[in-house]
Each structure stands twice: as structure tokens, then as C-alpha cells.
Amino acid sequence: MFFKSFFDENLAQMSYMVGCQRTGEALVIDPARDLSPYLETAEKEGFNITKAAETHIHADFLSGARELANNQEVTLLVSGEGGDDWSYQYLNETDHQLLKDNDTFYVGNIRLDVLHTPGHTPESISFLLTDEGGGSEVPMGIFTGDFVFVGDVGRPDLLEKAAGEAGTSQSGAKQMFESLQRFKQLSDHIQVWPGHGAGSACGKSLGAVPSSTVGYERINNWALQYDEESSFMDELLDGQPEPPKYFAMMKKLNKEGPSLVKDRAIQELSIEKIDDYRSEDYVILDTRSKEAFKEGHLPGAINISYDKSLPNWAGWTIGYDQSIVLISPLKDVSGIKKQLESIGLDDVVAVLDAEKVENQSDLETYENITPRELEAQYRGNDDYVIVDVRNQNEWNEGHIAGAERILLGELQENIDQIPSGKTPIVHCQSGKRSAIAASVLQANGFKDVLNLTGGFSAYAKEYEPVTT
Known part of the structure; x- marks a missing residue:
């Protein structure tokens, strides 16, 4: 046998x-x-x-x-x-x-x-x-x-x-x-x-x-x-x-029955052509590292890094009625496409070479802050709101006092829970999910979002969390 x-x-x-x-x-x-x-x-x-x-x-x-x-x-x-x-x-x-x-x-x-x-x-x-x-x-x-x-x-x-x-x-x-x-x-x-x-x-x-x-x-x-x-x-x-x-x-x-059609043509875009895909029918998926995305990205792009968690978070974030435009090194497109197809996200229609983005001067960025900066500069300031994107079990085990919990996978449909006049300070357990959340928030109009470096794990090493 x-x-x-x-x-x-x-x-x-x-x-x-x-x-x-x-x-x-x-x-x-x-x-x-x-x-x-x-x-x-x-x-x-x-x-x-x-x-x-x-x-x-x-x-x-x-x-x-x-x-x-x-x-x-x-x-x-x-x-x-x-x-x-x-x-x-x-x-x-x-x-x-x-x-x-x-x-x-x-x-x-x-x-x-x-x-x-x-x-x-x-x-x-x-x-x-x-x-x-x-x-x-x-x-x-x-x-x-x-x-x-x-x-x-x-x-x-x-x-x-x-x-x-x-x-x-x-x-x-x-x-x-x-x-x-x-x-x-x-x-x-x-x-x-x-x-x-x-x-x-x-x-x-x-x-x-x-x-x-x-x-x-x-x-x-x-x-x-x-x-x-x-x-x-x-x-x-x-x-x-x-x-x-x-x-x-x-x-x-x-x-x-899953579709039997997977080998679809993918158009390679110029940087000028990306504006043709700025509508609810498309999602611009930037698969670069969170560090590269943080330093400069196109407005409206969602950042989910090309690693083993890509299918999971793409499934949480991308609608099955949306076509996908990738921002990625061209060498990675085949592997990314295969990961997306593993959960039925088949409609990848175009790709923009990541190098073309990195060479632009007018890009969006966001800032990281440390737990100490959070406590010293932002705690108690009504202009900011702490957004915890972890799951319920993580929250129950301990969270930052005053934080609002919105599960990362449900963030887009619950954007209105964040007051429009406030700057979100987003965090997860370690920093990976919050980087995705930061991109979702920016794509939905919160341009001055802050990301807590090291997430709740780093915060809990220095400050006492709450469990109620």
C-alpha cells in the first residue's frame, strides 16, 4: 500500500x-x-x-x-x-x-x-x-x-x-x-x-x-x-x-460545485491605469509587507501580506462580488493567485508591479506608536479612539481600558462605530492584524490612523490590562 x-x-x-x-x-x-x-x-x-x-x-x-x-x-x-x-x-x-x-x-x-x-x-x-x-x-x-x-x-x-x-x-x-x-x-x-x-x-x-x-x-x-x-x-x-x-x-x-475556470488573463497595469479600478466593483490588494506598505502606498489599497495567512484574511476582507487588482512583485503573482483560488477568489483581473508604486512620491503612510507613547500622549485625549481588532476570546482574557472592540474581519461593515472626527489607534495581539486594519481604515477615510507597535502583547508587558 x-x-x-x-x-x-x-x-x-x-x-x-x-x-x-x-x-x-x-x-x-x-x-x-x-x-x-x-x-x-x-x-x-x-x-x-x-x-x-x-x-x-x-x-x-x-x-x-x-x-x-x-x-x-x-x-x-x-x-x-x-x-x-x-x-x-x-x-x-x-x-x-x-x-x-x-x-x-x-x-x-x-x-x-x-x-x-x-x-x-x-x-x-x-x-x-x-x-x-x-x-x-x-x-x-x-x-x-x-x-x-x-x-x-x-x-x-x-x-x-x-x-x-x-x-x-x-x-x-x-x-x-x-x-x-x-x-x-x-x-x-x-x-x-x-x-x-x-x-x-x-x-x-x-x-x-x-x-x-x-x-x-x-x-x-x-x-x-x-x-x-x-x-x-x-x-x-x-x-x-x-x-x-x-x-x-x-x-x-x-x-x-466550484468553478472549473481558473486560468484567466491578468492585465499588467501602468500606474496611471489604477484609477480605472477605483470603484466598489474592485478591490486593490497590496500584498507587500506591512513595513513596505506603511512607508508608502496608493490611496484606497488594502494591505494583506503575501504569506500563509493571505487566504484567511482575504476571505474575511474581499467580497466575492469584487474583482481583484493586485499590487505585487510580478514574480509573486502566480503564487498569490493560487492562494486566492484556494478559497474561490478567482477574479484577479489586473496587477500593478510593486516597483511602480515604490517609485512614486505622493503616497499615503501611517504611523506606528509604542505602548509608552500611547499612555503618555494619547490616553484620555478625546480626539483619539483605541480600536481593538482581536477576537472575543482574546478580549475576554484582557484588553486596554477604554478600547472599542471591532473584529478585524467585520471592520469594513462596522466603520460607522468609529466617530468620524476621531483618529483611530488600532491594535491586535502582536501587530499583524492591526496592520491590515490600518489599511482598511485608511481606505475608508481615516487617513491619520495610528498603529500600536507590538500590539496588546507589548502593552500588557508594561501596563495592567482590564478583563471586564
């Missing part, structure tokens, strides 16, 4: 390839939209990808399953559980099989048994793998998707918070408890191959180790320590962070 895991560090997403070396057939589980890692691996190892399976309709990344089925003639294996509201809507164009609890399918001589494991979502299924071709009669491992992670379990509140499905948090938590009772019955030796690692918003305390075993999780995973349903449900639902705004769109696109 061949086994390989793939980790997308931008979205903390795990996918897998399993191959039967006797028959040359291979299966991809929970494929990401960028298919190149699977196709390259299959070619290198001499496999033909014949099947792709999904554990559920994903809310945090755009699936590559539809493209595999349409462009690679792969059979899709997807959940037939959960009812019509939780079923894929593009399957009529594909060769597919709907999987139910206790179903079995094969990839060559590798057997996979289907377990319906609702909780994170109603349609969630897991795959128990037995290497019959290698002579085994007992399962080796289980692909759990967003059901069981290392050290955590999938959150059941996303459908309600992100997709507006009222009442599903409680019902999902109840289903999760029931699914975990089934998981506990599996043998200790069975390996656990989850759909996400640390950094994913699909749980609240995911471990950084990529895999585990049922026995280890039974001992160490907090969710498996509960024998009483109501107390488990309370703990599971308590303290879940705000889900990224784009999760609702991911659920919709993965259900209806």
Missing part, C-alpha cells in the same frame, strides 16, 4: 493519497483545489487516480473534487447522509457514488468502510482503512475529516454562525457526542488521520501533530473524557471563535 499526506499550511488543511501498488489505482481524500501535488505524486509513483472521496461539504477551503471528476475522469465518492439540504448539487455531471453508513468500497485491494459521523456537519462521514492487499484483516487507520482532530473535535456551530442555519449548533453538538461514543469503540492501535491541523478555524484547540491513534486520543483528547451528554455539549459550544466570513461562501460553492 502507498500512503501520502499533503498539508496546506495556508489553510492548515490535510488531504491524503492512498494507492494499491498491485493494481496501480489511487484514491485522493478531501482534495484541495490545487490538484498539482496529487497529479505529480501519481505520475512519480506510477499510479492512476481513479477515485476521490470527501468526508463532508467543506466550509474552510474550496474542494478540488469537482475538477478531478471533470478533468481527470475520476469517480467521486461522497456522502449520501444528512438529507437533501446537505447533498452535493453538481453530481449529475460526474461519475459518482453516494456513500451511506456501513458501506464499503475498494481502491485496488485496499478496503475502506464508511462510518456516518455527524456533529461537525450532518453529512459528515469517516473512512476506516484496511490493507487487505497487504494481508491485514484489521483496520490500520481512519480518515476522520473534521470529526476528530489531534486533541480536539470539529466544531458544530459553523452552520449556524457562518451559514445562518438556526438551531444547528445544539443539534450538531448532540450528534457529535453520539458519534464519539462510536469512535471510542474502535481499537487503540488504529491511526487517526484528520482533515486539519493547528491553525484551522474548524476547532478551537487543534494539535500541531499531524496524526494520532484512537488509543492516544481516548486518553488525551478532552472531548473523549465526557460520559455525560449535556456537560459535553456545554464545553464543546463554549468559547468557539468567530468563524471567518468566507466560510459561508465556501459551503455554498462546495455544495453547488
Whole structure:
């Protein structure tokens, strides 16, 4: 048997390839939209990808399953559980099989048994793998998707918070408890191959180790320590962070079918042409470092640096009805485009070479201030307002007295909470999110914004925060 895991560090997403070396057939589980890692691996190892399976309709990344089925003639294996509201809507164009609890399918001589494991979502299924071709009669491992992670379990509140499905948090938590009772019955030796690692918003305390075993999780995973349903449900639902705004769109696109068109022409702009894109139909996305952006940027640009957090904050900040104009070194455009496509932001229409911006003289800037400067010069001054863009859990653990909390991902639609005559002093935990926030505030008319260097972490080292 061949086994390989793939980790997308931008979205903390795990996918897998399993191959039967006797028959040359291979299966991809929970494929990401960028298919190149699977196709390259299959070619290198001499496999033909014949099947792709999904554990559920994903809310945090755009699936590559539809493209595999349409462009690679792969059979899709997807959940037939959960009812019509939780079923894929593009399957009529594909060769597919709907999987139910206790179903079995094969990839060559590798057997996979289907377990319906609702909780994170109603349609969630897991795959128990037995290497019959290698002579085994007992399962080796289980692909759990967003059901069981290392050290955590999938959150059941996303459908309600992100997709507006009222009442599903409680019902999902109840289903999760029931699914975990089934998981506990599996043998200790069975390996656990989850759909996400640390950094994913699909749980609240995911471990950084990529895999585990049922026995280890039974001992160490907090969710498996509960024998009483109501107390488990309370703990599971308590303290879940705000889900990224784009999760609702991911659920919709993965259900209806992601676009099969990604290779769109991108126009290279001159500096004079940027004014043609200054409307609500476009967003000017400057992907340079926060330091470079601070020193000089075009008015109206939003700054999200090109690093592993780009997809997350782009999903929070950019509307799916907007076209994107990039400001970036030309060498980075392909990588940026791939990251944006991973969450369905496909409409990149133009790029302005970052060098053309840096050579301009009439640019906007903003200032950084230290915690000591905040206390000495701005505290108590009615001309300023402190804006905390962290999440609720961070705020509850401690915040600056007198600050107003507006979550970064919701800042644009809540700009009116900041008095128009005041200068915002923006901060997050360390300074990364507040740099994005500073660009959003400037793009929305607050030209004299100040950014707290080092964020709340730096402030709390010198001054006493409050927790009420």
C-alpha cells in the first residue's frame, strides 16, 4: 500500500493519497483545489487516480473534487447522509457514488468502510482503512475529516454562525457526542488521520501533530473524557471563535460545485491605469509587507501580506462580488493567485508591479506608536479612539481600558462605530492584524490612523490590562 499526506499550511488543511501498488489505482481524500501535488505524486509513483472521496461539504477551503471528476475522469465518492439540504448539487455531471453508513468500497485491494459521523456537519462521514492487499484483516487507520482532530473535535456551530442555519449548533453538538461514543469503540492501535491541523478555524484547540491513534486520543483528547451528554455539549459550544466570513461562501460553492475556470488573463497595469479600478466593483490588494506598505502606498489599497495567512484574511476582507487588482512583485503573482483560488477568489483581473508604486512620491503612510507613547500622549485625549481588532476570546482574557472592540474581519461593515472626527489607534495581539486594519481604515477615510507597535502583547508587558 502507498500512503501520502499533503498539508496546506495556508489553510492548515490535510488531504491524503492512498494507492494499491498491485493494481496501480489511487484514491485522493478531501482534495484541495490545487490538484498539482496529487497529479505529480501519481505520475512519480506510477499510479492512476481513479477515485476521490470527501468526508463532508467543506466550509474552510474550496474542494478540488469537482475538477478531478471533470478533468481527470475520476469517480467521486461522497456522502449520501444528512438529507437533501446537505447533498452535493453538481453530481449529475460526474461519475459518482453516494456513500451511506456501513458501506464499503475498494481502491485496488485496499478496503475502506464508511462510518456516518455527524456533529461537525450532518453529512459528515469517516473512512476506516484496511490493507487487505497487504494481508491485514484489521483496520490500520481512519480518515476522520473534521470529526476528530489531534486533541480536539470539529466544531458544530459553523452552520449556524457562518451559514445562518438556526438551531444547528445544539443539534450538531448532540450528534457529535453520539458519534464519539462510536469512535471510542474502535481499537487503540488504529491511526487517526484528520482533515486539519493547528491553525484551522474548524476547532478551537487543534494539535500541531499531524496524526494520532484512537488509543492516544481516548486518553488525551478532552472531548473523549465526557460520559455525560449535556456537560459535553456545554464545553464543546463554549468559547468557539468567530468563524471567518468566507466560510459561508465556501459551503455554498462546495455544495453547488466550484468553478472549473481558473486560468484567466491578468492585465499588467501602468500606474496611471489604477484609477480605472477605483470603484466598489474592485478591490486593490497590496500584498507587500506591512513595513513596505506603511512607508508608502496608493490611496484606497488594502494591505494583506503575501504569506500563509493571505487566504484567511482575504476571505474575511474581499467580497466575492469584487474583482481583484493586485499590487505585487510580478514574480509573486502566480503564487498569490493560487492562494486566492484556494478559497474561490478567482477574479484577479489586473496587477500593478510593486516597483511602480515604490517609485512614486505622493503616497499615503501611517504611523506606528509604542505602548509608552500611547499612555503618555494619547490616553484620555478625546480626539483619539483605541480600536481593538482581536477576537472575543482574546478580549475576554484582557484588553486596554477604554478600547472599542471591532473584529478585524467585520471592520469594513462596522466603520460607522468609529466617530468620524476621531483618529483611530488600532491594535491586535502582536501587530499583524492591526496592520491590515490600518489599511482598511485608511481606505475608508481615516487617513491619520495610528498603529500600536507590538500590539496588546507589548502593552500588557508594561501596563495592567482590564478583563471586564
